Amino acid sequence: MKTTMLLGSAALLALGLVSCNDPAKNTAKADVKDAVAKSDTGAAGGTKYTFTPNSKIDFIGAKVTASHPGGFKTFNGYFTVKDGAPVGNDHKVTIDMSSTWADGGNEEGSAKLTGHLKSPDFFDVAKFPQSTFDVTELKKNSDTSYTVSGNFTLHGVTKNISFPATVSKNGEAVKITSEFNIKRQDFGITYPGMADNAIKDQVVIKLDLEAKPGA
Template identity: 30%
Template sequence: MTTTKWAIDPTHSEIGFKVKHMMFTNVSGKFTKFDASIESDETDFENAKIQFTGAIDSIATGNADRDTHLVSADFFDAEKFPEIKFVATSFTKIKDSEYDLTGDLTMHGVTKSIKLPAEFSGLMKDPWGNTKLAFSLEGKINRKDWGLNWNSALETGGVLVGEEVRLVIELQFIKQ
C-alpha cells in the first residue's frame, strides 16, 4: 500500500464561517493564514490522516474593529491561544463522493470532537501537471462549547452575537 501526501493549496482554499448578528443577519469571516495536509492510501481517502491549523490573528470579517474584537480576550484571545487546530480521528466514506469527517477541534484552549459532512469534489491534473484534489465541508458548532462566551443583550430582546457558528470550507490540495 502506497501512502500519498497532499499539501493545501492556500490560493484555492477558504476556511470560512458565518455567525448571526443581532439574531437576524449573518456576518461572514474567514482565516487568511492556515495550513492543512492529508496522508492517504493512493486509491481511497477513507481513514486518511487529515490535519488543519489556522492562525487566530488572521481572522478577517471585512471590518477591522470587529476583527480586533474577535482576536481579543473577549473571544479567541489570540495572545494566549494563537491557533485553531483540527486533527481527524476518522474519515469514513458514506457513498460515492460523500464522507463523514470526525476529529478533534481545539480552540481557545478547549478540545472537542466534531463531525462534518465532506464532499469529495474530484481529482484532476492542472495545466502544469500537478495532481490536485478538492473537498467541500459544511457544518455547525456552538462557540460556547469552546468557551467563546462573550455577548451583549439587545434592548429588543435576544443577543448581539449568535451561539451557532456555521462552517463553510473549500479545500484544494496538491499531491506531493
C-alpha cells in the same frame, strides 16, 4: 383594521429578519463530543497531499440584527490520499488565529469587528494563537460523501466533532468541501452581545480545501 395589519406586517418583518440572520438554519449541525484518543490507522499506504493557495476556511457568525461572514487568511494542512481518495486518519489543519478577518460592512466596521473577534471576548488570539483540527476517523458513505470526525481545538478547548463532507477530484487535485455549524459556547466562547442584539451561539463553518501532492 389598518393598525392590526400594520402590526401584523411588523411582526412578519421581525420574523423575517430573525430568519435571515440565522445562517445555521440550513446547515448540518456538527456532532460534538469529548475529545478522543487517536487510533493508529496512519497513512494507510497513502500519499501526503498538502493544501494549495486555492483552499479556504470561512465562517458566518450572526446576531439578532445581522450576520457577518469571516474567515482565516493563513492556515496549512494536508490530506493523506490513495487512488484519488482520502484514506486513514492522517489529515490535519492548523490555523493561525491572528489571520482572522470579518466583514463589518465597510472598512472601518470590518477593522472594528475583526479586532473584537481577536480580543478576549471571542478568540483571545494573544492567549490562543492556533486552532487545530486533527482527524480521528474518516467514514466513507459513497464515492463522494464522507463523515469526517476529528479533535478540534479552539480557544484552548478540544472537542471531537463530526460533520458531512464532499470529496471531489480534478486532475491531480483532491478537494474536500463542507458546510456545518458548531456552538461557540462548546468551546468556551461565551460573549453574549448586547441585550437587544444578542449574538447567536451557532457559527457556520465553511471548508473548501484543495490539496495536491507536494503542493
